[in-house]
Amino acid sequence: MARTLKLRIWRGDDKTGALQDVTVEANHGEVVLDIIHRVQATQMGDLAVRWNCKAGKCGSCSMEINGKPRLACMTQVASYPEDETITITPLRAFPVIKDLVTDVSFNYKKAMEIPSVSMPADLKPGEPRMQQIDVERSQEFRKCIECFLCQDTCHVIRDHEENKKSFAGPRFFIRIAELDMHPLDTLRNRKKSAQEEHGLGMCNITKCCTEVCPEHIRITDNAIIPMKERVVDEKYDPLRWLGSKIRKREGIL
Amino acid sequence: MATGVFSEGRAKISERTLRTDKWWIQPLITVLVLLAFIVYATFRAFENGNYFAEPLISPFYSPCLSTACVAGASLLGTPFGIIHIFGMVLSPALLILIFPLGFRLTCYYYRKAYYRSFWMSPPACAVAEPHAKYTGETRAPLIMQNAHRWFFYAGLVFNVLLTTDAILAFRNSEKQWGHMSVGTLVLLANSTFLWLYSLSCHTCRHTVGGRLRNFSKHPFRYKAWTFVSKLNHYHQNFAWVSLIGVALADVYVREVATHAITNWYFF
Numbered sequence A: 001m002a003r004t005l006k007l008r009i010w011r012g013d014d015k016t017g018a019l020q021d022v023t024v025e026a027n028h029g030e031v032v033l034d035i036i037h038r039v040q041a042t043q044m045g046d047l048a049v050r051w052n053c054k055a056g057k058c059g060s061c062s063m064e065i066n067g068k069p070r071l072a073c074m075t076q077v078a079s080y081p082e083d084e085t086i087t088i089t090p091l092r093a094f095p096v097i098k099d100l101v102t103d104v105s106f107n108y109k110k111a112m113e114i115p116s117v118s119m120p121a122d123l124k125p126g127e128p129r130m131q132q133i134d135v136e137r138s139q140e141f142r143k144c145i146e147c148f149l150c151q152d153t154c155h156v157i158r159d160h161e162e163n164k165k166s167f168a169g170p171r172f173f174i175r176i177a178e179l180d181m182h183p184l185d186t187l188r189n190r191k192k193s194a195q196e197e198h199g200l201g202m203c204n205i206t207k208c209c210t211e212v213c214p215e216h217i218r219i220t221d222n223a224i225i226p227m228k229e230r231v232v233d234e235k236y237d238p239l240r241w242l243g244s245k246i247r248k249r250e251g252i253l
Numbered sequence B: 001m002a003t004g005v006f007s008e009g010r011a012k013i014s015e016r017t018l019r020t021d022k023w024w025i026q027p028l029i030t031v032l033v034l035l036a037f038i039v040y041a042t043f044r045a046f047e048n049g050n051y052f053a054e055p056l057i058s059p060f061y062s063p064c065l066s067t068a069c070v071a072g073a074s075l076l077g078t079p080f081g082i083i084h085i086f087g088m089v090l091s092p093a094l095l096i097l098i099f100p101l102g103f104r105l106t107c108y109y110y111r112k113a114y115y116r117s118f119w120m121s122p123p124a125c126a127v128a129e130p131h132a133k134y135t136g137e138t139r140a141p142l143i144m145q146n147a148h149r150w151f152f153y154a155g156l157v158f159n160v161l162l163t164t165d166a167i168l169a170f171r172n173s174e175k176q177w178g179h180m181s182v183g184t185l186v187l188l189a190n191s192t193f194l195w196l197y198s199l200s201c202h203t204c205r206h207t208v209g210g211r212l213r214n215f216s217k218h219p220f221r222y223k224a225w226t227f228v229s230k231l232n233h234y235h236q237n238f239a240w241v242s243l244i245g246v247a248l249a250d251v252y253v254r255e256v257a258t259h260a261i262t263n264w265y266f267f
Helices: A032-042 A105-112 A132-141 A149-153 A161-165 A170-180 A190-196 A208-212 A219-236 A238-247 B025-047 B098-105 B108-117 B142-168 B182-199 B202-210 B219-232 B235-257
Strands: A003-012 A017-026 A062-065 A068-071 A086-089 A096-098
Touching: A003 A032, A017 A032, A032 A086, A062 A149, A068 A149, A068 A208, A105 A170, A132 A170, A132 A219, A149 A170, A149 A208, A170 A190, A170 A219, A190 A219, A208 A219, A219 A238, A219 B142, A219 B202, B025 B108, B025 B235, B098 B142, B098 B235, B108 B235, B142 B182, B142 B202, B182 B219, B182 B235, B202 B219, B219 B235
Parallel strands: A003 A086
Antiparallel strands: A003 A017, A062 A068, A062 A086
């Protein structure tokens, strides 16, 4: 064993809970999820934690480590000083179910509110052809593993529960951007619905979503701001609006 | 009723944040630097003097458009007469500064900087903000952030003018061409930083190609978008460098204009 680790793990449910102190051994090269499993195996047999791939690809083990939203499987124990107590809590933007497991169903409801890609009616299966340069912007967003760390850190819903009704969150802004930038998508109201139904205007681009993304998707720069600019094209730029009416440019956009 | 991280159903944790790092340093530095700039820029905008020393003009006063401008400082003529407000002559800087100010105020990077540091919305990631309600940029006055592109276009005009000022600084105080001074380099550096800041802007990125769905149909715009995207990666850096560059260029011109220093000529 390389070191003795002091932890504070939040334990409880949606009614009550508290941080509990634990001391546990940690091996060289281990990640926080390894340590949680050791605690589970040796000291807290009923500790609830959601996990799956242990490789940073499933997005299950999202939690907050020393107050920062992170994947436990991608957080090296060695990145913390030896004398530091590591505090582990569930995601604080979502209702807790038990211990480190939260109810993230908010995100699935929001996902269902976004219409999927709508291909031209005359295109048959196997016929769509797209140039690589036309799809590579959207491909960045397809890296999303739905860990919901961006949703958790977004202050619009983290600090204002009441906004959850009208705000989809950064994960779904990249989904909308992906579809709006899709060369073959025929739905033309995505910009309007992003602003009016999914709360794009509530984002004040403080870039926390980008900071916590384990896939390093440039959520703000490549999805949210481009969508905001597209909304400006439609709603707040009379010259663009006039140009689109006169020259019917929407087809090439 | 409790909201935010203290909402019903969420993990019962009494701290607003459990972050142990020094998350407050970045917003603090932002506040200090921006406040220093605001105080200095306000002083200079109202000073109404010491902004021109042939062939150098301060970026705060260019273009100088008022008949109140000192002789030789007006590149585009003087369409505005002397305006008095509360018995005082309106500084020519106040006629133009709304444009660069508006460009920076609505800039996507500065929005992040001041929302975090001045408005604490949020002060840092996963640090609970102190406000009870939040509507973002959906209503007045913050909905005006959507006017960023208009300030961007105005900013381009200013860049052209300030670049012209830098080129005119290849003259000596007798207006003879073929000379270069420290002031020339100062104005050149200032205009270069401003161009980098403008060209790396998110609105620029959108305008040159970001709004397209099919890059393959617009290869030239795709190349332009790719180039601006690379610059855009450093937009934050250019924002700070250009802000400090404007202030330092003004300081230099002021020092020359007040004869505190001599504008040294290389040739």
